[in-house]
Structure formats: C-alpha cells, structure tokens
Amino acid sequence: MNWNDVVRESVEIRHWFHRHPELTWEEKNTASRIRQQLTAWQIPWRGCAEFGTVATLAAQAPGEHIAFRADMDALPITENAAVEFCSTDPGKMHACGHDGHMAALLGAAAWFKQQEAQLQGPVTLIFQPAEEGGHGAKKMIEEGALDGVDSIFGWHNWPALPAGTALCPDGAVMSGNGTFHMTIKGRGGHASQPEAARDPVLAAAAITLNLQQIISRRLPAQAAAVVSVTTIVADSNVTVIPESVRLEGSIRLSDPRWRQPINALIDEIATNTAAAYGVTADVEVRSRYEATINDHEAAARYRQAIQAELGEHCHESDLLLPIMASEDFSYYLNKVPGAFALVGMAEDEPDGAVYQAPCHSPEYRFNDRIIESVIRVFCRLAGVTAPAGDK
Known part of the structure; x- marks a missing residue:
C-alpha cells in the first residue's frame, strides 16, 4: 500500500469499529478485526488480557524499544450523532473516540511494516481492552504487554481543542x-x-x-x-x-x-x-486510576514530533491542565517512561457545523481528519519516513 491507501484504509477501519461498538471486557469482535488486519499485513501478534493484542515489529533490532497504545472499548450510550456509519447496536456507542485511536494505530502498523528496515529498535503496538473503568492496562501489564519496552506513547482526541493543536505537558496531563x-x-x-x-x-x-x-x-x-x-x-x-x-x-x-x-x-x-x-x-x-503523569524527557520528545507535524505553535491553548478526566494509561507510565498527548479535533464543517460535543456525549463525533496526523507523529517517534504532508 502507498501512503494514501494506508490513510484511506485506516478511516474505513475506524468506521467499521464505530458501527460495531463493544463494551468494556466484551471486545471480542473488535479484537478479531484487529488481529485479522495484523495477520493480513504479516505483522506477528499475540493475545493478551483476553481481548487485548500485542504486536511487535523489528523485534531483533538493537535500539530503543518503544511502544504505542490504543484503547478499544465503547460506552453504554445510545448514539444520537448524524453519521452514515452509526452504531448498529442500540445502547452502545464509541462516544470517546477509541475507534479512532485503534484506527490510527493500525494505520501506523501498516506503514511501520512497509518501513520495517528503517526501525532502529523494536516497536510494540498495544491494543488494550477495558479502559473505561475496567483497568485493562493493569491486566495487559500483568500479562507482559510491557516486557522489554523502554518507553511508551499514547494519545486521546480532545473535542475542546481545535484541530491542528495538541498538548503534551511535562508532568500531569490527566487526573x-x-x-x-x-x-x-x-x-x-x-x-x-x-x-x-x-x-x-x-x-x-x-x-x-x-x-x-x-x-x-x-x-x-x-x-x-x-x-x-x-x-x-x-x-x-x-x-x-x-x-x-x-x-x-x-x-x-x-x-x-x-x-x-x-x-x-x-x-x-x-x-x-x-x-x-x-x-x-x-x-x-x-x-480507580492514578493521575496520568508524563515523563519530562519523553514529553519533550513527543512535543518535538507533534510540532514537526502540526507546526511550532500547535501547543498554544488556553485549556487548563491537567484536565480532570482520567485515563488508565497511568498504569503504563507508572512502569516505564512515556508520555500522553491530547490531540485537538474541533473544526468547522462544510455545512457550517462545528465539532462541539464532548467525549461521552450521545452526539459526539470523531474527526477522521486527525487520523493521518497522528500516524505521522507516530512515524516520527519511531524514526520511519512518511511522505511530506501539509502543515
């Protein structure tokens, strides 16, 4: 696949996830789709924490072993968003954008596989169930998801931030x-x-x-x-x-x-x-969860990659940090150095609408346009080349 194919397929996969939401510790079909995709791309993987999946590329490379994580579970919410690929399961909805998180990581996986020879060290991809109060990260760690990992990076879409902005502070980012x-x-x-x-x-x-x-x-x-x-x-x-x-x-x-x-x-x-x-x-x-506290060096590295993709002013925002929402990514950061970013996605639509509904709202809508940007940032962190894009 060329780069455009990777981005297009990532968006299509996101829409499939959105149509088929599964709740915490019920992500059976979601896991199956992820594993089928990795197998099709000849990326080795193993099951972890029942519905979790851990895939590693360039496993024998001598450099730093970095990991990226995406959460998988949906919420018990009846969707009220006007999208063509609306949830087909009443009372269940990807109202927090975990479908977009998975799609971006799968897109990165596809590109990493094609550029595997460029990887200076192993890259692990963690697809984690049960973030929404289910302590899925804890279970993944207990079953070896972080074995050998030197640093880890994650992100969350944030509707209160404009598209083209992203925040990755030193210290606490979420409570x-x-x-x-x-x-x-x-x-x-x-x-x-x-x-x-x-x-x-x-x-x-x-x-x-x-x-x-x-x-x-x-x-x-x-x-x-x-x-x-x-x-x-x-x-x-x-x-x-x-x-x-x-x-x-x-x-x-x-x-x-x-x-x-x-x-x-x-x-x-x-x-x-x-x-x-x-x-x-x-x-x-x-x-429940501890605060999500970024390692200073990892956060600086993440910010550098984000700024290289989104522009040097992308961190300028009046959003107060840490936000008071919580994340079980904190489990990973208590084990290895790493960083977590909030990626903005609010923007005007051609019809004049604006993404305003917050996470966990029945009217929440993920912005597909940020998937490519996140894949590019992951490429920069992993040290692989992606085609030049518009800032």
Missing part, C-alpha cells in the same frame, strides 16, 4: 480518580411525624453540602481536585420517610498525594454529619 459509595441508615416513618423517625434524606442532603468543604476549606488552594456527589437514591413514597438513602459520587485529583486526605475526609465528614442527624453512614471509598 486520577476514585468513587465513593455510602448508605445513610435512619429510621423510617410517617411524613407527618418526623420526630418519630430519623430522616436519612435530610442527613444525605447535609452530607452533600458538607462534602463541598473538602475542596474549598480542607485542601490547599494549589491542590487541583474535585469531589462531586452524583447520585442520591431515596426510594420511598410522598408520605413516607425512608429507612435509608444511597449516596454516591466521584473524586478527581491531579496529584497522588491528595488521595489519602480526600478519602479520609469523605469518611470523616459523612460519618460525623450523619451522627449529628441521628443516623449512621456506611462509607466505602474506591480508588
């Missing part, structure tokens, strides 16, 4: 996260006799308000963190004070050192507030 789950237990009763009950609804409302002091009053202003109550469930009747309330929420933090204090404060505040209302709070705090 760590966690969740909290609590049951507020009281004593149910008649709504007309609140004094005979112990109202868990009132206590849950107070806990929700009091949790806001964690960020505003209990952490230093320099700590970038978020505590959000996202669920309050009090199944009851309009004349009944319920026995219990379920309250849940999300934690985001840009620096791992704030995790323990935040977790402890959630427990302390919920427990003490509940006691003040004559009820109890059973609290569970669960850690």
